Amino acid sequence: MSVTHTAETNPWLTTGERMVYDNPWIRVTEYQVIRPSGNPGIYGVVHFKNLAIGVVPMDADGQLWLVGQYRYPLKAYSWEIPEGGGPLDVDPLISAQRELLEETGIRADRWDLILTMHLSNSVSDEQAFVYLATGLSYHDSQPEETEQLQLRRVSLDAAYADVVEGRITDSISVAAILRLMLMKKENRLIYG
Structure with missing residues (x-):
């Protein structure tokens, strides 16, 4: 059995972003991305302040x-x-x-x-x-x-x-x- 090792680098490509919500405690951003598979997608991130x-x-x-x-x-x-x-x-x-x-x-x-x-x-x-x-x-x-x-x-x-x-x-x-x-x-x- 072989195990594939990948480098610890970022396989995601960010192509755009927009802030969806913001208050004194958190900010929610939606990112347009190219996934590690190569397909386009979105990723939502909650940033804590x-x-x-x-x-x-x-x-x-x-x-x-x-x-x-x-x-x-x-x-x-x-x-x-x-x-x-x-x-x-x-x-x-x-x-x-x-x-x-x-x-x-x-x-x-x-x-x-x-x-x-x-x-x-x-x-x-x-x-x-x-x-x-x-x-x-x-x-x-x-x-x-x-x-x-x-x-x-x-x-x-x-x-x-x-x-x-x-x-x-x-x-x-x-x-x-x-x-x-x-x-x-x-x-x-x-x-x-």
């Missing part, structure tokens, strides 16, 4: 904090790690610190980047940065006007069970919890 930011606040007992909120696009309630957006030209760590305080009232002494990921790379350029926040102190939260939040303190094992059983489905939260469980199994998870 912010980075996606996720934070797992973990206390000295190894418990983490989840945020519950109603997610308008899903028309469903969602439990997830604290997350939000950060401007493209701002250090993601600064945005993570702001998001954690806004949503939970928590500040952290230690910040470790545990994950970067592209959230839906077939249709968008959205990039996520996920931090583990430890050395926690508790203050007043400052949620945005679009947020009606609940907080829940859970063990990593309980959060992992929620992921496995499909009760936590938010992609950043799923990836972060799986990453933390792997770090725990490899004895690389530091609480405190």
Whole structure:
């Protein structure tokens, strides 16, 4: 059996583009393209004007904090790690610190980047940065006007069970919890 290897170059040719939609958070562009097969087509891309930011606040007992909120696009309630957006030209760590305080009232002494990921790379350029926040102190939260939040303190094992059983489905939260469980199994998870 032979395997064909292709170069890691762009096989797409863009022949035109038009902006379809634009608001303060996203821009949708339709591109006229020549596909890798050589045939003409279109490709829609959602450009995100912010980075996606996720934070797992973990206390000295190894418990983490989840945020519950109603997610308008899903028309469903969602439990997830604290997350939000950060401007493209701002250090993601600064945005993570702001998001954690806004949503939970928590500040952290230690910040470790545990994950970067592209959230839906077939249709968008959205990039996520996920931090583990430890050395926690508790203050007043400052949620945005679009947020009606609940907080829940859970063990990593309980959060992992929620992921496995499909009760936590938010992609950043799923990836972060799986990453933390792997770090725990490899004895690389530091609480405190």
